[in-house]
Amino acid sequence: MIGTGPFSATYEEARARFVEAARAAGGALTCHVTPKVVGPTGESLSMDTAWFGPRNARSVLLNTSATHGTEGYAGSAAQLDWIENGGPASLPPDTAVLLVHAVNPFGFAWGLRGTENNVDLNRNWLDHSLPHPENALYAQIHPLLCPKSINDKAMTRLLEEGSRLIAKHGQWAVEDAISRGQYSHPDGFHFGGSDLEWSTATLKQTVETDLAQAEHVAFIDWHSGPVGDGELIFLCFSPPRSPGFRQAESWWGRQALDATHVEQLWGSKRPTRNGILFWGIEQSLAPDTAFAGAVIEFRSAVQKRNAADSLRISMLERWLRFEGGLDAPEAETYLQEIRSDYAPDRESFRTNVIANARTTYAQTLTGLTSWQMRDAAD
Numbered sequence: 001m002i003g004t005g006p007f008s009a010t011y012e013e014a015r016a017r018f019v020e021a022a023r024a025a026g027g028a029l030t031c032h033v034t035p036k037v038v039g040p041t042g043e044s045l046s047m048d049t050a051w052f053g054p055r056n057a058r059s060v061l062l063n064t065s066a067t068h069g070t071e072g073y074a075g076s077a078a079q080l081d082w083i084e085n086g087g088p089a090s091l092p093p094d095t096a097v098l099l100v101h102a103v104n105p106f107g108f109a110w111g112l113r114g115t116e117n118n119v120d121l122n123r124n125w126l127d128h129s130l131p132h133p134e135n136a137l138y139a140q141i142h143p144l145l146c147p148k149s150i151n152d153k154a155m156t157r158l159l160e161e162g163s164r165l166i167a168k169h170g171q172w173a174v175e176d177a178i179s180r181g182q183y184s185h186p187d188g189f190h191f192g193g194s195d196l197e198w199s200t201a202t203l204k205q206t207v208e209t210d211l212a213q214a215e216h217v218a219f220i221d222w223h224s225g226p227v228g229d230g231e232l233i234f235l236c237f238s239p240p241r242s243p244g245f246r247q248a249e250s251w252w253g254r255q256a257l258d259a260t261h262v263e264q265l266w267g268s269k270r271p272t273r274n275g276i277l278f279w280g281i282e283q284s285l286a287p288d289t290a291f292a293g294a295v296i297e298f299r300s301a302v303q304k305r306n307a308a309d310s311l312r313i314s315m316l317e318r319w320l321r322f323e324g325g326l327d328a329p330e331a332e333t334y335l336q337e338i339r340s341d342y343a344p345d346r347e348s349f350r351t352n353v354i355a356n357a358r359t360t361y362a363q364t365l366t367g368l369t370s371w372q373m374r375d376a377a378d
């Protein structure tokens, strides 16, 4: 039966339930506590990992949640349901699952997408001693995205000035500049950081240590956000027609990974990406380890009226961090608005998340087994 029970109300609850369920199911737990920040009730914040199956398994499914903080409610529920619904007991031979709960515990606990340093972890996994990817157009958009107050005047200005920039540079170039990641404005949108974040460094170390023996690694990074009701969008970052892409297609279907289909669900042409977990993890594995996977979005938000409304959720987060503070009178309403976009409490959303996660875990684990057998036969 599919219920909404695995959904938690807070990070603290989600973490406690994950740890308890993983322990009860025989998982080997590791707790990485963040050194510098705590949660809203003073609770310690941690990235918790649970390993199920043989330590020397040749095939491993690595599954992360809350890379984008508050998006973690759905991913955490999916992980908890997998544990509680008999996942660990029905692993195929020579296969293990490594669940990483709350890659960004600060964002999860406070209801924000970025880390304690306003960093977007899916822009951060880069060699920061090298020049950062450029994003010159962002500087022109930044002031529009960062008003002192989020009111009608600010939203009208964003629409009007935004239209001028779109007329000059094109719709996609402006959208891309906003979301591709930038390394020049620490108080801006999708800031990629100036060094590896604690979350990135901790995950990197986990991959290097725990997956050193793996020959085949499947990766699922649960996210939420795009408009919908718990349906999935598969964002595979392996080059089209590469072995990794073909592998992902064989698990989740060609249609699910088809570029046109994905862009239709996403709502526009896919933006440029740098510094994402997917590539960072792939590069942290041993050179002969085969890797395939995807960022998988649970669609969650409601349809917006216009472009300014679509940007409003990110503007609220930025305002709470840099203008009003998390103790501002507006904070409770703003945080609720952010949460209802990424983790609505609609029952239909929640049951769809659980049902779709179950299907995806089953497809991936079956796929891992045939991948292993096929490569062994070659």
Ligand SMILES: [Zn+2]
Residues within 6 Å of the ligand: 068, 071, 223, 224, 225
């Ligand atoms: Zn996300």
